[in-house]
Amino acid sequence: MTDPVTPPSRRWPLIPTIIVLAAVLVMIALGVWQLQRKSEKEALVALYQRNMAMSSLVAYPELPPVADAFLYRKSSVVCLEAVGWDPRSGTDRKGRAGIRMIAECRTGAEGPGVLVDVGIGDDFTPPKWAGGIVQGTIVPGPEQPTVIARATGKAVPARAMLIADTPAAGLRASAVPSADDTPNNHLAYAGQWFLFAAAALIIYILAVRRRLRP
Template sequence: MTSMIETRTKRWPVIPTLLVLAAVAVMIALGVWQLQRKNEKEALIALFQRNMAMSSLVTYPRLPPVEDRFLYRKSSVVCLEPVRWDPRSGTDRKGKAGIRMIADCRTGAEGPGVLIDVGIGDDFASPKWKGGTVQGTIVPGPEQPTVIERMTGNATPARAMLIADMPIAGLRASAVPSADDTPNNHLAYAVQWFLFAAAALVIYILAVRRRLRP
């Protein structure tokens, strides 16, 4: 009897089993982490929804990174001069497609300035706008760090952007993103990781049983 147990123990692939179990543990940990991220994202969306319901103005955050408490709040800035235009595709508030005219505005002698979406046009021609006071909604800027940049620690702080309530002459008002548009796919990611862990474990057990079959 002892000899049979020893024979089976020798035949069982111990090191591959440990590696598979370690991989399964990592997958489960990633699934649990995604569930935690889901709760955090739901709290963040709730904050954004409260921000959207507020009508009072906040001081525009000049330096990135922008705190979440500022996003989707109303604010006002003075653009002394648009130093650069960054036209991008977008839609107006009626859903019609066009070109968003984003001005990189100088607001003082120093600093990164302020990004302002002054409205939607039909072509890439820069508006004849020299600046002024703009009131609107603070939203995440168009240049957000990628997942790889965040993971490698090479992400630069993202700037926010102000979407003007009233477009400048000759343009249409740009659509304002909703807090409900904030992606929250963490539950799906968690389920995927748990399924990967279960599949890896089942496949490995079946493979080992086949190998140990007389």
């Protein structure tokens, strides 16, 4: 007489469940963090908007990192000499595309100097600009650290840049970025994390229920 075959155990898997729940909790935490970042970014945009409304001049922050209180404020520098040029694509204040002429200005015998956007040209030929007193708006410089650099702790503090109110001879005045252009996608990121958490939990429950079905 043969022994009856014992049916396999149909219990809820403990270890996989713990792993999935831990992953879901991490995704929910990331979503909550993105909501917090959304509030922080909104406060930062409000600060930038107040800065743009101010007409008084502030001392130009030559050394990075640049405090948020300086961005989008009016300032002036004395460019003794343009020691280099960094042409980049850009637009003028009427929305016409062109080449933005960014000068690396020497402001003294030593020091990092300052970046000055002296206007928009039609080609990559630098203007014949001898420097001098430049008044304009402080904005984030063209070289900003990437998300990966920030995440890995290898981000180099970004320099600021001054967009000249009056362009160099032969150029058009460059458009000044608005505080409203500051990216704030954190609500969408939060929604994505919450959606991932819900999807992972639903898929896992369905998979386990199918496995436990007689």
